[in-house]
Amino acid sequence: MxxxxxxxxxxxxxxxxxxxxxxxxxxxxxxxxxxxxxxxxxxxxxxxxxxxxxxxxxxxxxxxxxxxxxxxxxxxxxxxxxxxxxxxxxxxxxxxxxxxxxxxxxxxxxxxxxxxxxxxxxxxxxxxxxxxxxxxxxxxxxxxxxxxxxxxxxxxxxxxxxxxxxxxxxxxNVMIDSLQNHRLKAIPPIETLKNLNKKILLKELNKNYAVLTLHRPANVDNPLVLRDILLLVQSISEQIPIIFPLHPRTNAALKKNGLLEILEQSLNIIFTPPVGYLEMLGLMDRAKLVLTDSGGIQEETTALGVPCITLRDNTERPITVEEGTNTIVGTNPNQVMVAVHDVLATGGKTGCIPExxxxxxxxxxxxxxxx
Missing domain, CATH: 3.40.50.2000 (Glycogen Phosphorylase B;)
Incomplete structure (x- = not known):
């Protein structure tokens, strides 16, 4: 046809x-x-x-x-x-x-x-x-x-x-088409945070921060699971500052279950409202690592050459693990911390750009x- x-x-x-x-x-x-x-x-x-x-x-x-x-x-x-x-x-x-x-x-x-x-x-x-x-x-x-x-x-x-x-x-991958078309237009992290009135030391933004995204029902709908993940993220933030744009689903779950205070009490977790595409691209491109449960971000981090730690037990995008920068760890605290330590100590997986x-x-x- x-x-x-x-x-x-x-x-x-x-x-x-x-x-x-x-x-x-x-x-x-x-x-x-x-x-x-x-x-x-x-x-x-x-x-x-x-x-x-x-x-x-x-x-x-x-x-x-x-x-x-x-x-x-x-x-x-x-x-x-x-x-x-x-x-x-x-x-x-x-x-x-x-x-x-x-x-x-x-x-x-x-x-x-x-x-x-x-x-x-x-x-x-x-x-x-x-x-x-x-x-x-x-x-x-x-x-x-x-x-x-x-x-x-x-x-x-x-x-x-x-x-x-x-x-x-x-x-x-058309997501990579968009990434390549807009990478040079990506908004630097410091501009994004300034626009959101988030205070953080400039030196901490020189590839010395992590980005976190969280929105999968399995991770955010159960308040006990969500609380455990937040406590784990709090521990990670003691080693590296974390920028955490809140998905609307996650924000609603945090408010409903009274969990926002965990973020508010964590000096090294900078949580923000949802950000635009160019803002998110800038945050990921300059990050030391990304923690996520998003499928698309697994692909984008592979294309950017940024280590990705996926807080899920599986992925529908296996090439990001086999050839890219992605590591699947689930939400087991020990496995997550081992993966984070590896990135901080060695730089993590470098990977290559898939076919x-x-x-x-x-x-x-x-x-x-x-x-």
């Missing part, structure tokens, strides 16, 4: 989607009519506008304004609001990215309407069905006609799940779609 002179509808719903869609829309712009649909799954309007501005994404043509809710409600509401959009616009293809609820919801509506689906970041597997994102990945791939993969292991996963080989295309993480993934997607 060639999409020349046809219409492509691109779907975004949350911050990671914005980073992935930016280079794709940039590559396709002018080659084929595009419609950008924002489901509103990420509902912080100020942060959304900042990401769109920094990444050069045009204002969404359509906003479903779904907002927050549990998985079933959110997925179902997106489907209900997206179906009439499909009927009205009649796109030739619906392009979805990543693994959020918007991804599976819009892919399912399109497939039922007999409209081809392209899934960017297909085939990634943690093999942990307790993760909602894993369910979204598996089902979206089954519905998709074009499956664009970021690493070669993804193809094997898809073949084992019965996906036809001709539908699978190894194109590289086709060269900033050109979006153009490969364009060539395949336009045939």
């Amino acid at each position: 060639s999409l020349t002179n046809k219409k492509i509808m691109c779907i975004v719903g949350a911050r990671p989607n914005f980073i992935k869609i930016a280079p794709i829309m940039g590559a396709l712009n002018g080659a084929v009519p595009l419609t950008l649909v924002h489901t509103g799954q990420h509902y912080d309007s100020a942060m959304q506008e900042l990401f769109f501005q920094q990444l050069g994404i045009p204002k969404p043509d359509i906003n479903l304004e779904v907002g927050s809710g549990n998985h079933g409600w959110q997925t179902g509401t997106i489907m209900q609001r997206f179906e009439p959009i499909i009927d009205e616009n009649n796109p030739s293809l619906v392009l979805v990215v990543g693994d959020v609820n918007s991804t599976i919801a819009c892919a399912l509506v399109a497939a039922k309407k007999q409209i081809p689906v392209a899934h960017v970041e297909a085939g990634l597997r943690s093999f942990d069905r307790s993760m909602p994102e894993e369910i979204n990945r598996v089902l979206t791939d089954q519905l998709s006609d074009f499956l664009f993969t970021t690493e070669r292991s993804a193809k094997e996963n898809l073949l084992q799940e019965g996906i036809e080989e001709k539908r699978i295309h190894f194109v590289g 086709l993480w060269d900033g050109k993934a979006a153009f490969r997607i364009k060539e395949i779609l336009l045939n």
Whole structure:
């Protein structure tokens, strides 16, 4: 199927989607009519506008304004609001990215309407069905006609799940396209902290700090688990200052369970509101190490050559461990501290840039779609 002179509808719903869609829309712009649909799954309007501005994404043509809710409600509401959009616009293809609820919801509506689906970041597997994102990945791939993969292991996963080989295309990683396009524009950490009125000694920002991100339900929804992680982070901060941008989910959990005081009492933990893409890129690029439970940050730190310690028991991005700078440690305090000590003592894993993480993934997607 060639999409020349046809219409492509691109779907975004949350911050990671914005980073992935930016280079794709940039590559396709002018080659084929595009419609950008924002489901509103990420509902912080100020942060959304900042990401769109920094990444050069045009204002969404359509906003479903779904907002927050549990998985079933959110997925179902997106489907209900997206179906009439499909009927009205009649796109030739619906392009979805990543693994959020918007991804599976819009892919399912399109497939039922007999409209081809392209899934960017297909085939990634943690093999942990307790993760909602894993369910979204598996089902979206089954519905998709074009499956664009970021690493070669993804193809094997898809073949084992019965996906036809001709539908699978190894194109590289569009998140790295965005990173390479914007690395020189990244905002230095000192500027970010000044803008947030956070006081920290300038000398401590010379690659002598860590960045922490935390948002996975397994880590933040259970107050006992979250408290243990915070106490562990507090211990790490005695060895190296930690900058901790708070995800809205994490911030809500901290307030609900009375755990903010652990951060407030820790002089070497600088916690901030959510930050923009260029701010986060600057924080990671100059960090000594990053602690995270985010899949995307595992990839970005590998591309930046910054050691990453992943506070999960598994990853759907194995190439970041096999070739990159990522180490999987879970949340066991002893394992985490050993990994941190290794980075502080030796500099940690250096890694290499994985195959086709060269900033050109979006153009490969364009060539395949336009045939």
